[in-house]
Amino acid sequence: MPVHDLGYRKWSGERADQLLRPLVIARGGVALILKRRWLRILLVLAWLPVMFPALGIFAFEFSSTEPDMQRMIVNVVRRPLARPDLAALILDDMDAARHEVWSTMILAYFRYPQLFTMVGLIGLIAPLLVSYDLRTKAYLMYFSRPLSPTQYIVGKSAVIWFFLAAVTTVPALLLYVLGVLLSPDLSVISQTWDIPLRILAASVVLVLPTTTLAVVYSSLTAESRYATFAWFATWAMGFVAYQFLTFTTAAMSGRRPPRRRRGPINWEEYGVDLDRWRFLSPYHTLGKVESWVFGLDTTSASVLPAIGVLVGITVIGFWIVHRRIVARLSV
Amino acid sequence: MRDVSLRIPPGVTGLLGPNGSGKSTLIKALLGLLHTQAGNGRVLDYKWPRETKAIRDSIGYLPEDDCYIAGLEGIESVSLMAQLSGLPAREGLRRSHEMMDFCGFGEERYREVESYSTGMRQKLKFAQALVHDPPLLILDEPTTGLDPDQRVAMLRRIRNLATRHGKSIILSTHILPDVRSVCDHVVILVQGTVRVIDTLDNLSRPIEPTMHVSVIGDHSAFARRVTSEGHRVEWQPKSGTLRISGIEPEQTSMLWHWAADSDTAIGRMEPAVNSLEQIFIDVASGSMTAGLSASAGLSTDAAVQTAGARRAGP
Numbered sequence: 012m013p014v015h016d017l018g019y020r021k022w023s024g025e026r027a028d029q030l031l032r033p034l035v036i037a038r039g040g041v042a043l044i045l046k047r048r049w050l051r052i053l054l055v056l057a058w059l060p061v062m063f064p065a066l067g068i069f070a071f072e073f074s075s076t077e078p079d080m081q082r083m084i085v086n087v088v089r090r091p092l093a094r095p096d097l098a099a100l101i102l103d104d105m106d107a108a109r110h111e112v113w114s115t116m117i118l119a120y121f122r123y124p125q126l127f128t129m130v131g132l133i134g135l136i137a138p139l140l141v142s143y144d145l146r147t148k149a150y151l152m153y154f155s156r157p158l159s160p161t162q163y164i165v166g167k168s169a170v171i172w173f174f175l176a177a178v179t180t181v182p183a184l185l186l187y188v189l190g191v192l193l194s195p196d197l198s199v200i201s202q203t204w205d206i207p208l209r210i211l212a213a214s215v216v217l218v219l220p221t222t223t224l225a226v227v228y229s230s231l232t233a234e235s236r237y238a239t240f241a242w243f244a245t246w247a248m249g250f251v252a253y254q255f256l257t258f259t260t261a262a263m264s265g266r267r268p269p270r271r272r273r274g275p276i277n278w279e280e281y282g283v284d285l286d287r288w289r290f291l292s293p294y295h296t297l298g299k300v301e302s303w304v305f306g307l308d309t310t311s312a313s314v315l316p317a318i319g320v321l322v323g324i325t326v327i328g329f330w331i332v333h334r335r336i337v338a339r340l341s342v
Numbered sequence: 343m344r345d346v347s348l349r350i351p352p353g354v355t356g357l358l359g360p361n362g363s364g365k366s367t368l369i370k371a372l373l374g375l376l377h378t379q380a381g382n383g384r385v386l387d388y389k390w391p392r393e394t395k396a397i398r399d400s401i402g403y404l405p406e407d408d409c410y411i412a413g414l415e416g417i418e419s420v421s422l423m424a425q426l427s428g429l430p431a432r433e434g435l436r437r438s439h440e441m442m443d444f445c446g447f448g449e450e451r452y453r454e455v456e457s458y459s460t461g462m463r464q465k466l467k468f469a470q471a472l473v474h475d476p477p478l479l480i481l482d483e484p485t486t487g488l489d490p491d492q493r494v495a496m497l498r499r500i501r502n503l504a505t506r507h508g509k510s511i512i513l514s515t516h517i518l519p520d521v522r523s524v525c526d527h528v529v530i531l532v533q534g535t536v537r538v539i540d541t542l543d544n545l546s547r548p549i550e551p552t553m554h555v556s557v558i559g560d561h562s563a564f565a566r567r568v569t570s571e572g573h574r575v576e577w578q579p580k581s582g583t584l585r586i587s588g589i590e591p592e593q594t595s596m597l598w599h600w601a602a603d604s605d606t607a608i609g610r611m612e613p614a615v616n617s618l619e620q621i622f623i624d625v626a627s628g629s630m631t632a633g634l635s636a637s638a639g640l641s642t643d644a645a646v647q648t649a650g651a652r653r654a655g656p
Contacts, residue, residue, distance in 0.1 A: 026428030148409035
């Protein structure tokens with residue numbers, strides 16, 4: 012046979028299992044997304060907020076020997092994180108406070124910077140996944156291979172899972188490792204072994220419904236900008252609607268918390284039901300469940316309705332995407 | 343589709359039919375992309391429609407639509423398809439390069455697919471269909487958008503794959519000269535039913551063996567001589583040929599003798615064949631409805647009986 016044979020040659024190698032093929036879609040999607048320079052920059056920027064909880068854990072672990080550090084962590088826990096009880100516990104018994112301080116720091120990381128990062132990141136990535144495939148009819152290429160719609164959806168969703176894990180789960184786990192490394196001895200692992208599991212559970216809570224929702228929008232239109240708009244609109248309008256409907260009660264009754272106060276506001280004293288309109292806002296629904304996962308839920312209502320909403324979004328969203336893809340194939 | 347029953351033998355089979363006749367539906371049903379309400383069969387060695395995933399693993403499908411994965415380079419698209427068919431990454435890349443060489447790609451394989459012309463995308467889809475070395479290829483309008491040179495090259499590749507590499511190929515097309523040049527068998531679908539299945543040779547053969555003969559000079563003496571032998575002779579002024587009925591292509595030596603007897607010089611001689619265009623028009627219009635059965639080959643590539651195909655869902 013010639014060294015450079017341009018003719019057709021047979022191939023008879025070992026083929027990978029069909030169950031692994033969604034991985035190929037995911038790998039291809041990740042590689043495709045990483046080609047974009049702005050996204051690589053965004054990923055680097057998304058890691059910056061991890062500095063704040065890292066600094067918090069650092070300050071906490073050194074607070075026993077450094078009074079300045081202790082003052083700093085106590086102030087942070089008391090004011091921005093609104094946990095005066097925890098601040099008092101830090102002053103009383105550091106070892107007893109460790110689990111809760113670490114959990115609070117990691118939850119704050121999940122809840123504030125990374126939730127916004129997640130919304131931005133998914134809003135920019137997800138429409139590129141299914142919308143583009145609909146526009147360029149790439150789904151015909153995918154389904155000419157032995158793939159089911161479910162495998163296709165899992166493969167596409169896994170692209171988002173990968174990026175979300177990269178900007179939330181991995182930094183959160185690294186925070187935990189940092190905490191362990193900075194602590195006086197490795198016995199802290201026995202106190203905090205459940206935190207990595209809680210991080211993983213919170214990641215699942217964060218990733219599954221949001222990814223499904225984003226893929227739903229992406230599958231509803233071949234115009235990716237509409238999907239992007241719908242995604243951001245859902246978060247923004249949900250947030251505004253929740254804030255408006257929840258806090259107008261207090262405003263209407265004329266009972267407002269004082270401007271200058273110490274400690275967190277107990278809104279229930281002012282007739283505000285923080286849970287009543289929560290299902291309108293994905294941000295607040297996720298916050299409720301994540302707080303519960305970390306054992307830090309402070310509101311009185313049950314977490315089950317919020318879990319129900321997230322499960323509903325995931326299941327119904329998956330069903331819609333499945334139907335959309337199947338409908339496309341019949342054309 | 344309804345009451346479809348067909349057996350497609352190895353080789354190249356042309357799938358013909360007017361728009362909306364069910365060609366693409368049949369292809370999608372074979373691939374398991376459409377649910378059939380009833381029916382069963384075998385595609386290659388797999389039960390259809392139960393083992394559609396295995397079937398798709400063994401089929402190379404070139405869709406009619408202009409479809410591509412945005413943002414990928416040509417070589418990446420082929421490699422991705424290779425990996426989706428289960429080839430290891432490195433082997434998939436090697437094989438992708440081979441297939442792109444086979445399909446006539448040069449350095450443009452490193453360009454993004456969006457920048458490709460329609461013809462290049464068509465070749466790209468062909469490379470993607472071939473990359474996992476499937477025993478059966480289903481090509482839906484593979485020559486659409488190709489310039490004449492590329493079209494000839496594509497048809498040559500298709501023929502080459504069938505004859506030298508033992509591939510079975512189903513070629514769905516509207517371009518009848520393409521069918522004439524590469525196909526061994528023809529299936530004609532009309533309104534969701536199979537109207538004709540036969541070998542191209544059988545379809546091309548007139549009901550009565552006939553030869554077209556053009557002579558140099560006056561043809562009347564030669565015509566009289568042939569008529570005296572009991573054959574019907576018809577002068578066709580449009581083509582300037584004599585149409586002689588009842589002569590098999592193997593019996594042409596007789597014609598040479600009779601020409602010598604009548605002192606006539608034969609310029610050209612060829613067996614008459616049915617026009618595929620005419621057969622297609624007749625079948626589509628309903629004036630020819632014979633369900634001719636395939637006589638060539640009993641070994642079956644795809645044998646399918648279906649009572650209806652609707653609704654998607656692989």
